[in-house]
Each structure stands twice: as structure tokens, then as C-alpha cells.
Amino acid sequence: MTTTPAVTEETPVPAVRREALHFALRNGKLVAGLVVVVVFLAAAVVGPMTISYGPNDYVGPAMAAPSGEYWFGTTMFGQDVFAQFVYGLRSTFLVGVLGGGLAALIGMAVGFTAGYRGGLVDEVLNMITNIVLVLPALVVLLVANAYLGVRSIGVQALFIGLTSWPWAARAIRAQTFSLRSRDFVDLARLSGVRTPRIIVREIAPNMSSYLFMTFILLFGGAVLVAASLDFIGLGPTQGVSLGLMLNNAARWSALQLGMWWWFVPPGAGITAVVGALYVMNVGLDEVFNPKLREM
Amino acid sequence: MRRYFGRKLLVYGLTFFVAVTVNWLIPRFMPGDPVQSMLSRANVSQPAAVEAMRLHYTSMFGFDQPLWRQYLNFWGALLRGDLGISIWLFPTPVTDVIVRAVPYTLGLLVPAILLSWVAGNRFGAFAARRRWLDNSVLPLGYVLTATPYMWLAILLAWALGIVAGIFPVAGAYSFAMRPELSWAFAGSLLQHWFLPFASLFLVAFGGWAIGMRNMIIYELEADYVTYLRSLGAPGRLVRRYAFRNAILPQITGLALQLGVLVAGALVTEIVFSYPGLGHLILQAVQNQDFFLLQGTFLFIVLGVLVANFVVDVAYVLVDPRTRAGMGGAA
Numbered sequence: 001m002t003t004t005p006a007v008t009e010e011t012p013v014p015a016v017r018r019e020a021l022h023f024a025l026r027n028g029k030l031v032a033g034l035v036v037v038v039v040f041l042a043a044a045v046v047g048p049m050t051i052s053y054g055p056n057d058y059v060g061p062a063m064a065a066p067s068g069e070y071w072f073g074t075t076m077f078g079q080d081v082f083a084q085f086v087y088g089l090r091s092t093f094l095v096g097v098l099g100g101g102l103a104a105l106i107g108m109a110v111g112f113t114a115g116y117r118g119g120l121v122d123e124v125l126n127m128i129t130n131i132v133l134v135l136p137a138l139v140v141l142l143v144a145n146a147y148l149g150v151r152s153i154g155v156q157a158l159f160i161g162l163t164s165w166p167w168a169a170r171a172i173r174a175q176t177f178s179l180r181s182r183d184f185v186d187l188a189r190l191s192g193v194r195t196p197r198i199i200v201r202e203i204a205p206n207m208s209s210y211l212f213m214t215f216i217l218l219f220g221g222a223v224l225v226a227a228s229l230d231f232i233g234l235g236p237t238q239g240v241s242l243g244l245m246l247n248n249a250a251r252w253s254a255l256q257l258g259m260w261w262w263f264v265p266p267g268a269g270i271t272a273v274v275g276a277l278y279v280m281n282v283g284l285d286e287v288f289n290p291k292l293r294e295m
Numbered sequence: 296m297r298r299y300f301g302r303k304l305l306v307y308g309l310t311f312f313v314a315v316t317v318n319w320l321i322p323r324f325m326p327g328d329p330v331q332s333m334l335s336r337a338n339v340s341q342p343a344a345v346e347a348m349r350l351h352y353t354s355m356f357g358f359d360q361p362l363w364r365q366y367l368n369f370w371g372a373l374l375r376g377d378l379g380i381s382i383w384l385f386p387t388p389v390t391d392v393i394v395r396a397v398p399y400t401l402g403l404l405v406p407a408i409l410l411s412w413v414a415g416n417r418f419g420a421f422a423a424r425r426r427w428l429d430n431s432v433l434p435l436g437y438v439l440t441a442t443p444y445m446w447l448a449i450l451l452a453w454a455l456g457i458v459a460g461i462f463p464v465a466g467a468y469s470f471a472m473r474p475e476l477s478w479a480f481a482g483s484l485l486q487h488w489f490l491p492f493a494s495l496f497l498v499a500f501g502g503w504a505i506g507m508r509n510m511i512i513y514e515l516e517a518d519y520v521t522y523l524r525s526l527g528a529p530g531r532l533v534r535r536y537a538f539r540n541a542i543l544p545q546i547t548g549l550a551l552q553l554g555v556l557v558a559g560a561l562v563t564e565i566v567f568s569y570p571g572l573g574h575l576i577l578q579a580v581q582n583q584d585f586f587l588l589q590g591t592f593l594f595i596v597l598g599v600l601v602a603n604f605v606v607d608v609a610y611v612l613v614d615p616r617t618r619a620g621m622g623g624a625a
Binding site for chain 2: 127130131133134135136137138139140142143144146147149167220224225227228231232233234243246249250255256258260263264266267268270271272273274275277278279282
């Protein structure tokens, strides 16, 4: 875990931004991670537009190896793996943004309130956080999704968001705790600013980089959990996702048939996006935390 | 210390209560009708038979009673160890099905968790501040933690199992054998165990190595390190001190990761058709066997709670401050 970036009140904000940008552009990890994420994001956004048929349409010969026409080959039934891949990437980004975003919002709400208020509110919120933290999220999601007749990416993301926030809440609470007794927060309180405004205007901006990094980790976590759910067969009932592709490949014995082009791309896509995000996070940490820059 | 354990036990007790309640709530308040979906799966055409089945399933869930009564009955049955009857393996009680599967899951999980934790920590501490290792191994570690468990499992099964033909890729022992106490059977068991274990181990290893590496780097910047160095202490000694301090957050991390590791074991088992809890979950989902699914859920929650408690005890053993009542526990 990281300490709060030492952004002091005396430095004018534009100077801080310029300095951060200066280090950001020279940070190999950050740039490399960002490039990978942007490339995949572009594939997810642009890819489906270049394909005239749907991801589950039977368009080509069955079980064809990658070729000039079908870049990633075709499935057992003649579906285009590349089409499934780019559409699946869309689902991946969507579930990451929605699930990770919701988890970040809940984590922030709980963390800020508990850390700033303290006392009984803190005790109660802390207890709730600990309970959700100990519950194995995927297993809860399994049971909940199994009972849902029709499943969509939105609902999946909603459930993931509802179960994956606790560690974020804990971390944000600890950060808020260390910020709330600072002079500028006292000053705001003395001048009669109300609590929500203090949190939004005084505390949150001072840990914005930390919040952003928390969101990145939650995003990655949401993508991985969604992939596991899809793989078990509890993915969205319509459409495609990378986890669903793995599920289909395993179910129709792509391994035994040697159809590596069916199960390699989806897993590689997930690994690349999530891994790049993690590496980006380390880079961001080095940019915002001067102590780590020497490396 | 008593306060520390009291608090922990309270949280675990409440968690179990919440888990049971959630488990009870889901079939009753989720959109979708479990009885209907089980009926449509059974695919019976005579209306009389459908009606009889509907009555049977409704009474199995206890839907015909007032809600508060259903809730109390649910707890009552649970405390008697009765989780209902499996539909997939009718008429075996769910408890029996689970008890048969648990040894396989534990046999995968416990070695994978312990070995990856120990090896990952050692390796992470070793790699920290060695520039060439840090730069080559660190990215690899991140790629490993970002790998979905089932994908690594699929890749290993394909590369080492099907292409190279070294390891079998399905089941817990050879299909030609029956469970018995013999060297041949033990060998077959081990052979089938290796690939699922290896894929769990590798993903977890990456995470622990990175965590340790980051912790050591923070520790090596602490005041006590500067002080020790200024006294001229040998690097080995300083590193050992840093390691002891850095191991504490890793123990907490172990508790936090338990859920993720269990989830990883479930999907890995599915890839290898390994007859543990993951396999049960897959069958339960495919056969709409809600009793089995819910029983497995409760069982996993209970297991995770117990494991958490073990980690707490380990923490007290490792960190003297918790014993002296000076805080320091996360």
C-alpha cells in the first residue's frame, strides 16, 4: 500500500500538475501500461465497427486455423474468433468500468464517512466492511447469479460492485483518518463549511491520485471476477465476453482438438489488460510518490 | 489479546449469520422462480405430474409457510447439519456430496496457498533492490497476478497435458483405477494433482512476490534501517530485520486473499474436471441443483472463516505486540 502523495498546500496547483506530467512521460512502466490499455481499448471500440456480422453468427468454415481472412480462426461452429474477441473486449471494459466504478463509489462513501466521522459511525461501518471483506465474493456472486433467470453485463457489474468494495473502503478510511486533523481541514471546519463539502473539496482532492489508483485495482479485480463467473457458466445470457469464450472453448473440447486459437486470445486479452493496468499503477505510484522516483 | 480474539470472533460470527441469511434470502427475493426453473428442466408433460412436482419442490424449499417460520426452519435444519437433498445426485444428501468432494479441494488449496506464500515471500524479498532481477521479474509477477486462474490452467493442460503428453488433464486419478491404498493409486493421484496445483501456485506466487518486494522497499527506507546502517550493521542483518517487519502485512494479505484463492481453486478444478467443490458447483449450476449450490456456498464460507481465524492466531504468534496488548494488529 502507498502513503498519501506529499502534495503540500503551499505549492500552486498548476506547478504540481506540470511536475507530475514531467515524471509521468518519463516513467517507462506508466507509458508502457498506458499504451497497452489504449491499444486494447481502441480494439474494443473500433473493432466491432469494422465487422459486418455479429460475434455469434456462423460465417466461416468450422474449426479453421488463423488465416488472412479470419485472423484468429473460427470456432467449432464457424464463428469468427476475432469478432468474438473484439466484442468480448467491450464487455470486459464495460464490466470493469461499471463494476470497478460502483465499488470505488461505495468504498469512497464508506471510507470517507467512517474516517471523517469516527466514533460510533466508524465502528458500525468498520464492522460492515469487515463482514463483507471476509465473505468470499465469487461464491456469493455464484449463488446470486444462479438464481437470476436472465443475466446481463449490467447486473453482473452491479453485483460485482456490491461485493468488491471493502478493501478500498478500508484503505480510504485510513487515508482520511490521517488527513482529517490537518490544519486546512480544521480551518474549513472552523469557517463553517459543512461535512460533505469538506470531504469533497478538502480531503478528496488531497488523495485524488490514491483514489485513482484504487479505482484501477478495482477495475482489474472486477474484470477477473467477471471472467471467472462467465467461465463457470453464469455469464451474460446474451452476447459475448472473454470469459464466455473460454467457457465455450473448454466445453467443446478445444483443448483436445488442438484449437489453440479459440482459448489463447481471450485469456491473453484479459491478462494483457489487467496486467497493463497493474503495471500502470506501479508507474503512477512512482510519479506521485517522490520517495520512489529514484529507482 | 483477549479483546483482539473477541473482536475477531464477533466479526466471524456475524459474517456467518449474514452468509446464512443471504443464502436464505436469495432464492426467495431474486427475480426468477427456482421451482419453475427446476420444473422446466425436468421437462415433464403430464399436468398432474407437474403439479405433484411443484408441490414437492415448494415444500422442499418450505415456500408454503410464513416467511419467519421459513427462516427459523432454515436455521434449525442447518444446525442439524441438514442442507437438503441433492437433485443432481438424487437422493444423496447435500452434506454427503460435499464431504466427499472436500478432501480434493483441500488437497489442492492448502499446499498451493502455503507453498506459494512462503516461496513468493522469499523470492520477493530476494528480488527487491537487485536491479536486474527487479526489472526482469517484476513485470513477470504482474503478468502472473493478472492471469485468470482458469486460463493458466487451460494453457498448462494444453501444453503439458495434451501437446507434450506428460500429465493427464482430467479427473483426480486414472479412470482405470478405483480408490485404494496402493503405490500405483497414490502415484496416479499425484500425477493428476500436479497440474491443477501448479496453476494455482503460479498465479498466487506472482502476487506474493510483488507484495513482498514492495513491502521490503518501504521497509528499507525506514528510520531503523538507516540507523542500523549508520552503525555499520551488515546488509544481511538489515535485510533480516526488514523481512520480519514486512512479513506482517503479508500475513494480513493472506487472510484478505483467501476468498480469491478459493475462487481460483474452483475454476481450476473445473478446467481439470477435478472432483472437488468447484466441480460440484459446475454440476449444480448446469443441473439447476440449488440445494447443492447453496450447501457448497455455506461450506466454503465456513471454511474461509476458519482459515481466517487460523491466520489471526498465526499473526499473534508472529507479532509480539499483539500479545502484549500494544495493538499493531491490522
